[in-house]
Amino acid sequence: MKYRLLAFVPLVFALVLGGAALAFPGSQETVLTVQAESGKLLDFIGCLAAALAFERGDYLSRAWFTYGSCSLLLVVKDAIGEGGSPTTGLVRGLVVLAANTLLAVGVFMLARAWSVAGLVDDPKARARRRAMFAVAALASLAVTGWPLVHDVQSLLGGRFEALVSIASDLGDAVGLALLAPLATTALALRGGVLRWPWTFITLAGVTWLAYDVSSGLIDHWHVGPGLALVGSEALRGAANLFAFSAGIAQRLAVAPDEVHAAS
Protein backbone atom coordinates (compact mmCIF):
# COMPACT_ATOMS: atom_id res chain seq x y z
CA MET A 1 0.00 0.00 0.00
CA LYS A 2 2.79 2.43 0.93
CA TYR A 3 4.41 1.82 -2.46
CA ARG A 4 1.14 2.49 -4.30
CA LEU A 5 0.76 5.76 -2.39
CA LEU A 6 4.18 6.80 -3.68
CA ALA A 7 2.82 6.47 -7.23
CA PHE A 8 0.34 9.26 -6.51
CA VAL A 9 2.89 11.70 -5.05
CA PRO A 10 4.14 12.97 -8.47
CA LEU A 11 0.59 13.29 -9.81
CA VAL A 12 -0.62 15.23 -6.77
CA PHE A 13 2.47 17.48 -6.86
CA ALA A 14 2.00 18.29 -10.55
CA LEU A 15 -1.77 18.81 -10.27
CA VAL A 16 -1.65 21.01 -7.14
CA LEU A 17 1.14 23.30 -8.35
CA GLY A 18 -0.09 23.29 -11.96
CA GLY A 19 -3.58 24.15 -10.70
CA ALA A 20 -2.16 26.96 -8.56
CA ALA A 21 -0.25 28.35 -11.53
CA LEU A 22 -3.45 28.45 -13.59
CA ALA A 23 -5.62 29.76 -10.74
CA PHE A 24 -3.28 32.70 -10.05
CA PRO A 25 -2.09 33.96 -13.46
CA GLY A 26 -0.48 37.01 -11.85
CA SER A 27 1.80 34.76 -9.80
CA GLN A 28 2.27 32.09 -12.44
CA GLU A 29 6.00 32.65 -12.87
CA THR A 30 6.57 32.45 -9.10
CA VAL A 31 4.48 29.28 -8.77
CA LEU A 32 6.32 27.63 -11.66
CA THR A 33 9.68 28.58 -10.13
CA VAL A 34 8.62 27.08 -6.78
CA GLN A 35 7.46 23.95 -8.61
CA ALA A 36 10.72 23.60 -10.53
CA GLU A 37 13.07 24.20 -7.60
CA SER A 38 11.13 22.18 -5.01
CA GLY A 39 10.83 19.34 -7.53
CA LYS A 40 14.60 19.25 -8.06
CA LEU A 41 15.27 19.36 -4.31
CA LEU A 42 12.79 16.55 -3.62
CA ASP A 43 14.37 14.54 -6.45
CA PHE A 44 17.75 14.90 -4.73
CA ILE A 45 16.31 14.14 -1.26
CA GLY A 46 14.62 10.94 -2.48
CA CYS A 47 17.78 9.71 -4.20
CA LEU A 48 19.89 10.61 -1.16
CA ALA A 49 17.47 8.65 1.06
CA ALA A 50 17.95 5.66 -1.26
CA ALA A 51 21.75 6.02 -1.26
CA LEU A 52 21.86 6.21 2.54
CA ALA A 53 19.75 3.04 2.86
CA PHE A 54 22.84 1.14 1.72
CA GLU A 55 26.30 1.00 3.23
CA ARG A 56 29.03 3.21 1.81
CA GLY A 57 30.54 1.59 -1.26
CA ASP A 58 27.49 -0.54 -2.09
CA TYR A 59 26.79 -0.43 -5.82
CA LEU A 60 23.29 1.03 -5.60
CA SER A 61 24.37 3.59 -3.00
CA ARG A 62 26.77 5.04 -5.56
CA ALA A 63 24.18 4.75 -8.34
CA TRP A 64 21.44 6.62 -6.44
CA PHE A 65 23.80 9.30 -5.21
CA THR A 66 25.17 9.87 -8.71
CA TYR A 67 21.67 10.04 -10.23
CA GLY A 68 20.34 12.42 -7.57
CA SER A 69 23.36 14.75 -7.68
CA CYS A 70 22.18 15.95 -11.09
CA SER A 71 19.14 17.66 -9.54
CA LEU A 72 21.22 19.26 -6.80
CA LEU A 73 23.61 20.72 -9.38
CA LEU A 74 20.66 22.04 -11.40
CA VAL A 75 19.45 23.88 -8.29
CA VAL A 76 22.95 25.37 -8.01
CA LYS A 77 22.77 26.37 -11.69
CA ASP A 78 19.43 28.11 -11.10
CA ALA A 79 20.85 29.88 -8.03
CA ILE A 80 23.66 31.28 -10.18
CA GLY A 81 20.95 32.92 -12.28
CA GLU A 82 20.76 33.84 -15.95
CA GLY A 83 22.59 36.67 -17.68
CA GLY A 84 25.58 38.35 -16.07
CA SER A 85 29.16 38.16 -17.23
CA PRO A 86 30.60 35.65 -19.72
CA THR A 87 32.31 34.01 -16.75
CA THR A 88 28.91 33.42 -15.09
CA GLY A 89 27.65 31.92 -18.33
CA LEU A 90 30.67 29.64 -18.49
CA VAL A 91 30.20 28.51 -14.88
CA ARG A 92 26.51 27.80 -15.57
CA GLY A 93 27.50 25.80 -18.65
CA LEU A 94 30.03 23.74 -16.70
CA VAL A 95 27.50 23.06 -13.92
CA VAL A 96 24.90 21.88 -16.47
CA LEU A 97 27.55 19.72 -18.15
CA ALA A 98 28.48 18.15 -14.81
CA ALA A 99 24.80 17.64 -13.90
CA ASN A 100 23.98 15.91 -17.17
CA THR A 101 27.10 13.76 -16.98
CA LEU A 102 26.08 12.63 -13.49
CA LEU A 103 22.54 11.91 -14.71
CA ALA A 104 23.79 9.81 -17.62
CA VAL A 105 26.22 7.89 -15.39
CA GLY A 106 23.54 7.41 -12.69
CA VAL A 107 20.98 6.06 -15.16
CA PHE A 108 23.67 3.83 -16.68
CA MET A 109 24.56 2.43 -13.24
CA LEU A 110 20.89 1.76 -12.35
CA ALA A 111 20.34 0.17 -15.77
CA ARG A 112 23.39 -2.08 -15.26
CA ALA A 113 22.35 -3.33 -11.80
CA TRP A 114 20.84 -6.47 -13.33
CA SER A 115 24.08 -7.57 -14.97
CA VAL A 116 26.28 -6.33 -12.09
CA ALA A 117 24.22 -8.64 -9.85
CA GLY A 118 25.20 -11.54 -12.12
CA LEU A 119 21.66 -12.32 -13.18
CA VAL A 120 21.31 -13.94 -16.58
CA ASP A 121 18.41 -13.49 -18.98
CA ASP A 122 16.81 -16.49 -20.65
CA PRO A 123 16.84 -16.24 -24.48
CA LYS A 124 13.26 -14.88 -24.62
CA ALA A 125 13.99 -12.18 -22.04
CA ARG A 126 17.26 -11.31 -23.79
CA ALA A 127 15.42 -10.82 -27.09
CA ARG A 128 12.80 -8.66 -25.36
CA ARG A 129 15.53 -6.59 -23.66
CA ARG A 130 17.28 -5.97 -27.02
CA ALA A 131 14.03 -5.08 -28.79
CA MET A 132 13.07 -2.62 -26.05
CA PHE A 133 16.54 -1.04 -26.16
CA ALA A 134 16.25 -0.58 -29.94
CA VAL A 135 12.85 1.10 -29.56
CA ALA A 136 14.11 3.37 -26.75
CA ALA A 137 17.24 4.32 -28.71
CA LEU A 138 15.09 5.27 -31.72
CA ALA A 139 12.71 7.29 -29.52
CA SER A 140 15.71 9.02 -27.93
CA LEU A 141 17.10 9.88 -31.37
CA ALA A 142 13.72 11.19 -32.51
CA VAL A 143 13.28 13.42 -29.45
CA THR A 144 16.83 14.70 -28.93
CA GLY A 145 18.30 14.44 -32.45
CA TRP A 146 16.91 17.66 -33.91
CA PRO A 147 17.60 19.88 -30.86
CA LEU A 148 21.13 18.46 -30.72
CA VAL A 149 21.80 19.28 -34.40
CA HIS A 150 20.33 22.77 -33.87
CA ASP A 151 22.49 23.40 -30.78
CA VAL A 152 25.67 22.12 -32.46
CA GLN A 153 24.99 24.50 -35.37
CA SER A 154 24.61 27.35 -32.86
CA LEU A 155 27.91 26.43 -31.22
CA LEU A 156 29.67 26.30 -34.60
CA GLY A 157 28.17 29.74 -35.27
CA GLY A 158 30.05 31.11 -32.26
CA ARG A 159 27.27 30.94 -29.63
CA PHE A 160 29.21 29.30 -26.80
CA GLU A 161 26.15 29.32 -24.51
CA ALA A 162 24.82 26.54 -26.77
CA LEU A 163 27.18 24.26 -24.82
CA VAL A 164 24.62 24.25 -22.00
CA SER A 165 21.91 22.98 -24.33
CA ILE A 166 24.25 20.42 -25.93
CA ALA A 167 25.13 19.01 -22.52
CA SER A 168 21.42 18.82 -21.69
CA ASP A 169 20.59 17.19 -25.06
CA LEU A 170 23.29 14.53 -24.60
CA GLY A 171 22.17 13.79 -21.05
CA ASP A 172 18.60 13.40 -22.27
CA ALA A 173 19.69 11.18 -25.16
CA VAL A 174 21.56 8.75 -22.91
CA GLY A 175 18.85 8.81 -20.23
CA LEU A 176 16.08 8.08 -22.71
CA ALA A 177 17.99 5.30 -24.50
CA LEU A 178 18.57 3.62 -21.13
CA LEU A 179 14.85 3.58 -20.35
CA ALA A 180 14.68 0.10 -21.89
CA PRO A 181 17.02 -1.68 -19.45
CA LEU A 182 15.33 0.12 -16.55
CA ALA A 183 11.89 -1.00 -17.76
CA THR A 184 12.99 -4.59 -18.38
CA THR A 185 14.51 -4.75 -14.89
CA ALA A 186 11.23 -3.46 -13.41
CA LEU A 187 9.36 -6.10 -15.40
CA ALA A 188 11.72 -8.90 -14.30
CA LEU A 189 11.28 -7.90 -10.64
CA ARG A 190 7.45 -7.99 -10.80
CA GLY A 191 5.98 -9.46 -7.65
CA GLY A 192 8.95 -8.37 -5.51
CA VAL A 193 9.35 -5.15 -3.54
CA LEU A 194 12.31 -4.08 -5.68
CA ARG A 195 10.01 -3.65 -8.68
CA TRP A 196 8.83 -0.36 -7.20
CA PRO A 197 12.05 1.71 -7.37
CA TRP A 198 12.70 0.46 -10.90
CA THR A 199 9.12 1.14 -11.97
CA PHE A 200 9.21 4.68 -10.58
CA ILE A 201 12.61 5.51 -12.06
CA THR A 202 11.35 4.21 -15.42
CA LEU A 203 8.27 6.43 -15.08
CA ALA A 204 10.59 9.36 -14.29
CA GLY A 205 12.36 8.71 -17.59
CA VAL A 206 9.09 8.40 -19.52
CA THR A 207 7.88 11.66 -18.00
CA TRP A 208 11.17 13.37 -18.93
CA LEU A 209 10.58 12.14 -22.48
CA ALA A 210 7.13 13.76 -22.47
CA TYR A 211 8.59 16.95 -20.99
CA ASP A 212 11.32 17.12 -23.64
CA VAL A 213 8.74 16.74 -26.41
CA SER A 214 6.40 19.35 -24.90
CA SER A 215 9.13 21.91 -24.12
CA GLY A 216 10.57 21.45 -27.63
CA LEU A 217 7.16 22.18 -29.14
CA ILE A 218 6.70 25.21 -26.88
CA ASP A 219 10.09 26.60 -27.92
CA HIS A 220 9.34 25.89 -31.58
CA TRP A 221 5.97 27.63 -31.50
CA HIS A 222 7.15 30.39 -29.10
CA VAL A 223 4.29 29.64 -26.71
CA GLY A 224 3.99 32.20 -23.90
CA PRO A 225 2.68 31.74 -20.35
CA GLY A 226 -0.53 29.71 -20.23
CA LEU A 227 -1.90 26.20 -20.22
CA ALA A 228 0.80 24.71 -22.50
CA LEU A 229 3.66 26.10 -20.41
CA VAL A 230 2.00 25.07 -17.14
CA GLY A 231 1.37 21.58 -18.54
CA SER A 232 4.96 21.26 -19.68
CA GLU A 233 6.30 22.41 -16.30
CA ALA A 234 3.91 20.02 -14.56
CA LEU A 235 5.54 17.20 -16.52
CA ARG A 236 8.98 18.33 -15.33
CA GLY A 237 7.77 18.45 -11.73
CA ALA A 238 6.21 14.99 -12.06
CA ALA A 239 9.47 13.60 -13.50
CA ASN A 240 11.41 14.95 -10.51
CA LEU A 241 8.83 13.55 -8.10
CA PHE A 242 8.88 10.10 -9.75
CA ALA A 243 12.63 10.08 -9.00
CA PHE A 244 11.77 11.09 -5.42
CA SER A 245 9.25 8.22 -5.17
CA ALA A 246 11.81 5.82 -6.66
CA GLY A 247 14.36 6.77 -4.02
CA ILE A 248 11.88 6.42 -1.16
CA ALA A 249 10.64 3.09 -2.55
CA GLN A 250 14.23 1.85 -2.74
CA ARG A 251 14.79 2.85 0.89
CA LEU A 252 11.58 1.11 2.01
CA ALA A 253 12.43 -2.02 0.02
CA VAL A 254 15.77 -2.57 1.73
CA ALA A 255 14.65 -1.44 5.18
CA PRO A 256 15.45 -4.13 7.78
CA ASP A 257 11.78 -4.77 8.64
CA GLU A 258 10.72 -5.44 5.04
CA VAL A 259 11.44 -9.16 5.14
CA HIS A 260 9.54 -9.60 8.38
CA ALA A 261 6.64 -7.52 7.08
CA ALA A 262 6.46 -9.62 3.94
CA SER A 263 6.82 -12.96 5.71
Add this chain to the structure above:
Amino acid sequence: MSDGGDSGNAIADRIAARLSVYLGPHTGRAAVKTFAQKALGRGPETLTLADVPALQTALRPMLRTFVGRAQCEVVLKQIAQELGV
Protein backbone atom coordinates in the same frame (compact mmCIF):
# COMPACT_ATOMS: atom_id res chain seq x y z
CA MET B 1 5.65 -14.60 1.77
CA SER B 2 5.42 -14.76 -2.02
CA ASP B 3 5.38 -18.08 -3.79
CA GLY B 4 8.89 -19.02 -4.83
CA GLY B 5 7.76 -21.46 -7.47
CA ASP B 6 8.08 -25.16 -8.04
CA SER B 7 11.44 -26.61 -9.01
CA GLY B 8 10.57 -30.04 -7.66
CA ASN B 9 13.09 -29.52 -4.88
CA ALA B 10 11.91 -28.23 -1.49
CA ILE B 11 15.25 -26.60 -0.64
CA ALA B 12 15.41 -24.69 -3.92
CA ASP B 13 11.78 -23.64 -3.51
CA ARG B 14 12.36 -22.32 0.03
CA ILE B 15 15.37 -20.27 -1.11
CA ALA B 16 13.51 -18.98 -4.17
CA ALA B 17 10.54 -18.02 -1.99
CA ARG B 18 12.79 -16.02 0.34
CA LEU B 19 14.44 -14.25 -2.61
CA SER B 20 11.06 -13.59 -4.22
CA VAL B 21 10.19 -11.10 -1.45
CA TYR B 22 12.69 -8.80 -3.13
CA LEU B 23 13.08 -10.10 -6.67
CA GLY B 24 9.62 -11.46 -7.42
CA PRO B 25 8.83 -15.14 -7.98
CA HIS B 26 10.14 -15.33 -11.55
CA THR B 27 13.54 -13.78 -10.84
CA GLY B 28 13.74 -15.53 -7.45
CA ARG B 29 13.53 -18.90 -9.23
CA ALA B 30 15.86 -17.76 -12.02
CA ALA B 31 18.44 -16.61 -9.44
CA VAL B 32 18.45 -20.00 -7.67
CA LYS B 33 18.84 -21.75 -11.03
CA THR B 34 21.62 -19.40 -12.25
CA PHE B 35 23.66 -19.50 -9.06
CA ALA B 36 23.17 -23.23 -8.45
CA GLN B 37 24.64 -23.78 -11.91
CA LYS B 38 27.50 -21.34 -11.23
CA ALA B 39 28.38 -22.60 -7.76
CA LEU B 40 27.65 -26.30 -8.07
CA GLY B 41 27.48 -27.00 -11.79
CA ARG B 42 24.03 -28.55 -11.26
CA GLY B 43 20.41 -27.49 -11.51
CA PRO B 44 18.24 -26.44 -8.54
CA GLU B 45 16.36 -29.74 -8.62
CA THR B 46 19.50 -31.49 -7.30
CA LEU B 47 20.06 -29.23 -4.26
CA THR B 48 20.73 -30.83 -0.88
CA LEU B 49 21.27 -29.19 2.51
CA ALA B 50 25.01 -29.71 2.07
CA ASP B 51 24.89 -27.45 -1.01
CA VAL B 52 23.28 -24.52 0.80
CA PRO B 53 26.49 -22.82 2.11
CA ALA B 54 28.03 -22.84 -1.37
CA LEU B 55 24.81 -21.52 -2.88
CA GLN B 56 24.64 -18.77 -0.25
CA THR B 57 28.18 -17.73 -1.15
CA ALA B 58 27.20 -17.59 -4.80
CA LEU B 59 24.07 -15.56 -4.06
CA ARG B 60 25.92 -13.02 -1.92
CA PRO B 61 27.20 -10.66 -4.72
CA MET B 62 23.73 -10.56 -6.31
CA LEU B 63 22.02 -9.80 -3.00
CA ARG B 64 24.65 -7.22 -2.07
CA THR B 65 23.98 -5.41 -5.33
CA PHE B 66 20.21 -5.29 -4.90
CA VAL B 67 19.71 -4.96 -1.14
CA GLY B 68 23.12 -3.88 0.16
CA ARG B 69 25.65 -5.65 2.35
CA ALA B 70 23.75 -5.40 5.64
CA GLN B 71 20.38 -6.67 4.37
CA CYS B 72 22.12 -9.33 2.26
CA GLU B 73 23.49 -10.95 5.39
CA VAL B 74 20.04 -10.80 7.05
CA VAL B 75 18.46 -12.61 4.08
CA LEU B 76 21.21 -15.26 3.96
CA LYS B 77 20.85 -15.84 7.70
CA GLN B 78 17.08 -16.26 7.32
CA ILE B 79 17.62 -18.80 4.55
CA ALA B 80 20.01 -20.73 6.81
CA GLN B 81 17.56 -20.59 9.72
CA GLU B 82 14.61 -21.72 7.61
CA LEU B 83 16.57 -24.67 6.27
CA GLY B 84 18.22 -25.47 9.61
CA VAL B 85 21.79 -25.29 8.33
